[in-house]
Amino acid sequence: MAMTLAEKILAAKAGKECVIPGEIVMVPVDCAMMTDILGPRIFAEQIEKLGKPIKNPAGAVVIADHYTPAATEHQSEIVKFSREWCLKHGVSFIELEGPCHQLLAEKGYSYPGSILVGTDSHSCTAGAFGCFATGIGSTEMLGVLVNGEIWFKVPESIRIEWKGSLAKGVYAKDIILQTIGEIGHAGATYCSMEFFGDTIESLSMDERMCIANMAVEAGAKVGLIAADQKTVDYLKYHDISQAENAPLYCADPDACYARRLVFDASDLVPVAACPHEVDNVKPVQDIAGLKVDQVYIGSCTGGRLNDLRIAAKMLQGKQVSKKIRLLVSPSSQRVWREALEEGLLKALSDAGSVVLAPTCGACLGLHSGTIGKGEVCVSTTNRNFIGRMGSKHGDVYLVSAATAAATALEGCITDPRAFL
Amino acid sequence: MDKIKGIAHKYGNNINTDIITPGKYMELSIEEMAKHAMEGVDPEFYSKVKEGDILVAENNFGSGSSRETAPQALKQAGIAIIIAKSYARIFYRNAINIGLAALELKEAEEILDRDELEVDMQAGTIFNLTQGKTYRFTPLPDRLLTMLEAGGLVAQLEQS
Numbered sequence: 001m002a003m004t005l006a007e008k009i010l011a012a013k014a015g016k017e018c019v020i021p022g023e024i025v026m027v028p029v030d031c032a033m034m035t036d037i038l039g040p041r042i043f044a045e046q047i048e049k050l051g052k053p054i055k056n057p058a059g060a061v062v063i064a065d066h067y068t069p070a071a072t073e074h075q076s077e078i079v080k081f082s083r084e085w086c087l088k089h090g091v092s093f094i095e096l097e098g099p100c101h102q103l104l105a106e107k108g109y110s111y112p113g114s115i116l117v118g119t120d121s122h123s124c125t126a127g128a129f130g131c132f133a134t135g136i137g138s139t140e141m142l143g144v145l146v147n148g149e150i151w152f153k154v155p156e157s158i159r160i161e162w163k164g165s166l167a168k169g170v171y172a173k174d175i176i177l178q179t180i181g182e183i184g185h186a187g188a189t190y191c192s193m194e195f196f197g198d199t200i201e202s203l204s205m206d207e208r209m210c211i212a213n214m215a216v217e218a219g220a221k222v223g224l225i226a227a228d229q230k231t232v233d234y235l236k237y238h239d240i241s242q243a244e245n246a247p248l249y250c251a252d253p254d255a256c257y258a259r260r261l262v263f264d265a266s267d268l269v270p271v272a273a274c275p276h277e278v279d280n281v282k283p284v285q286d287i288a289g290l291k292v293d294q295v296y297i298g299s300c301t302g303g304r305l306n307d308l309r310i311a312a313k314m315l316q317g318k319q320v321s322k323k324i325r326l327l328v329s330p331s332s333q334r335v336w337r338e339a340l341e342e343g344l345l346k347a348l349s350d351a352g353s354v355v356l357a358p359t360c361g362a363c364l365g366l367h368s369g370t371i372g373k374g375e376v377c378v379s380t381t382n383r384n385f386i387g388r389m390g391s392k393h394g395d396v397y398l399v400s401a402a403t404a405a406a407t408a409l410e411g412c413i414t415d416p417r418a419f420l
Numbered sequence: 421m422d423k424i425k426g427i428a429h430k431y432g433n434n435i436n437t438d439i440i441t442p443g444k445y446m447e448l449s450i451e452e453m454a455k456h457a458m459e460g461v462d463p464e465f466y467s468k469v470k471e472g473d474i475l476v477a478e479n480n481f482g483s484g485s486s487r488e489t490a491p492q493a494l495k496q497a498g499i500a501i502i503i504a505k506s507y508a509r510i511f512y513r514n515a516i517n518i519g520l521a522a523l524e525l526k527e528a529e530e531i532l533d534r535d536e537l538e539v540d541m542q543a544g545t546i547f548n549l550t551q552g553k554t555y556r557f558t559p560l561p562d563r564l565l566t567m568l569e570a571g572g573l574v575a576q577l578e579q580s
Binding site: 038043046066072121123186392 | 506
């Protein structure tokens with residue numbers, strides 16, 4: 001029977017010939033990822049009381065990324081608790097290296113054909129590797145740790161095809177924002193969003209991760225991109241053993257999709273998600289000139305090497321506006337070092353930006369760039385909800401790294417095409 | 421489960437988890453976090469909710485972050501049941517897992533703030549005492565009702 005990407009992965013993992021939407025399948029979990037904010041500190045007591053061991057400690061990892069570098073004593077204690085819990089239970093622990101989804105990719109936890117669950121809604125990022133990856137709650141995670149498996153209702157799938165070449169100044173972030181603007185922030189609830197087309201195939205893994213990362217902003221369970229040679233090359237480059245024999249599933253041409261959407265990439269212009277919903281998407285030129293207080297380039301959505309290259313190229317030899325502050329947080333320690341070696345951090349710093357540690361901090365208003373009452377932030381992150389980056393009386397606009405850099409130069413929202 | 425009677429606190433579409441429990445309060449205990457629940461849209465929420473009250477919303481309730489603190493804080497604030505037209509998937513599962521009933525009702529928008537409601541979980545009926553109307557919803561399967569009655573997934577596992 002013809003199957004979508006989601007159906008192929010679930011069928012293989014459930015040991016079935018085929019699966020159909022609505023069917024419930026039990027699948028083994030290859031990677032159970034927990035963060036510091038929603039990890040052991042939430043369920044440690046309960047797991048202790050249950051008295052059951054962790055079924056597959058080797059497949060579990062805790063990544064302290066929200067409260068690192070800790071801004072308060074309490075945050076530090078939460079990280080300490082997570083570290084000690086991991087030591088006690090034989091679970092890998094990573095801290096201070098950056099947002100979890102980037103680290104899962106770099107360290108080989110996101111690989112084709114696998115099942116990954118994380119206590120963070122953007123766990124769908126790993127879908128860029130053809131990995132069935134989704135966010136779950138902390139209690140659900142407790143069940144996964146004890147049982148080593150999870151049940152899923154096979155989702156209906158939405159086929160999203162992007163055809164043609166992107167114009168100069170238009171990037172993967174614009175693709176996903178435009179897609180969400182079209183589908184709506186609940187338009188893919190419970191579904192698998194599957195991205196196809198020559199535009200998607202032409203994108204680097206950094207860019208594909210930016211797209212899969214935001215599938216949850218349309219309500220999707222997973223956001224999948226078929227693994228190909230680029231996926232394998234990324235894994236090899238990062239010395240990940242799963243590069244060998246990785247199943248490169250393709251959706252069948254006659255697979256059943258609940259909905260099919262086709263976009264022409266050459267029509268796309270730089271866009272922004274305006275306050276306070278991710279599907280409130282407008283062309284940047286329509287809101288150009290709006291006064292901005294802070295520009296933020298970072299996070300598991302928009303702080304990868306690719307983003308830093310775009311920003312550094314635009315800012316090279318120039319100065320950011322005195323009216324704003326530009327904060328840059330590379331999405332991992334590895335990205336930080338690569339950007340350093342490429343001279344990107346120098347270019348960004350010379351232009352007047354402040355390069356921070358890799359962290360989730362500012363994206364959800366925890367630390368390292370929290371905005372105040374009445375402030376406007378233009379950001380390469382993934383959510384612009386009320387109060388998301390700090391004050392509930394602040395505004396957040398979500399954009400590409402290019403739009404963020406152009407905005408930083410001008411001090412107001414600016415279409416990046418003028419700088420290319 | 422017995423019938424649940426409470427006052428409705430009514431909200432609109434897209435009440436996301438950053439509104440229900442803002443990130444900046446995530447370090448706090450659930451008891452403290454609950455005092456800030458829904459602050460972004462309703463700073464009076466915690467002070468006006470009484471034990472056993474009902475939260476009513478429209479589409480896409482609980483979208484965004486996977487934080488389980490969102491249903492936990494609502495439960496801690498006294499909310500006994502959530503009624504919405506639709507939910508974001510992670511929130512829905514989290515709510516049931518921590519023992520907070522979440523019902524889907526297509527007529528949720530007809531319910532007004534401060535209406536008095538009586539919910540019969542087993543029969544699948546909601547009686548709006550203020551408006552004199554009855555709504556029907558598909559009752560949760562017995563397995564989930566048992567889990568809710570136990571107080572959530574962990575409480576149920578402890579009993580078994």
